[in-house]
Amino acid sequence: MIESPELFCDEVEKFSKMKLLVKSDLQTLVSTAFNSLQEELFFSIAFSAKYVRGLIRVLQQTETNPEIKNLEQLKKDLSENMEQITSNLKILLATEAENVKDGFEEKYLFLTTEAFANFQNLLNDLEWVKIYQNHLKRIK
Numbered sequence: 001m002i003e004s005p006e007l008f009c010d011e012v013e014k015f016s017k018m019k020l021l022v023k024s025d026l027q028t029l030v031s032t033a034f035n036s037l038q039e040e041l042f043f044s045i046a047f048s049a050k051y052v053r054g055l056i057r058v059l060q061q062t063e064t065n066p067e068i069k070n071l072e073q074l075k076k077d078l079s080e081n082m083e084q085i086t087s088n089l090k091i092l093l094a095t096e097a098e099n100v101k102d103g104f105e106e107k108y109l110f111l112t113t114e115a116f117a118n119f120q121n122l123l124n125d126l127e128w129v130k131i132y133q134n135h136l137k138r139i140k
Helices: 005-015 023-035 039-062 071-093 099-111 114-138
Strands: none
Touching: 005 023, 005 114, 023 039, 023 071, 023 099, 023 114, 039 071, 039 114, 071 099, 099 114
16 A cells, blocks of 8 residues: 555665666656546556566576576467566556656657666566565565
8 A cells, every 4th residue: 555655665765775767757647547547457567577587597597597488388488478568557547647657658668779778677666566566565
């Protein structure tokens, strides 16, 4: 449960030891989720982001680890989950002003090298959200 978007992002940043790469955009997503009562969708995006980051790490190891055999399934899962994150981000941002939606699409969702790099940075920050959320569950 998010009580304050700003405080939540500050807590995630502190927990990550200052490893957030696009904190201001993450804060926009948290604020949007908080204000539009879509926190569940936001945390679903964070869950998927953590899964995608894990898949990317496994795929990067395929050259050095011959035990990884299901390469095609990994690629399929990666593609499907990235599409799901993209769709869910669009749903989450649907209530935002056009300039915010357009800015996010241009920065993260366009099919360019720069947007893909930005998207990976956003996934990194969303992964930290999920790790932080898991941490909070463990300490309760």
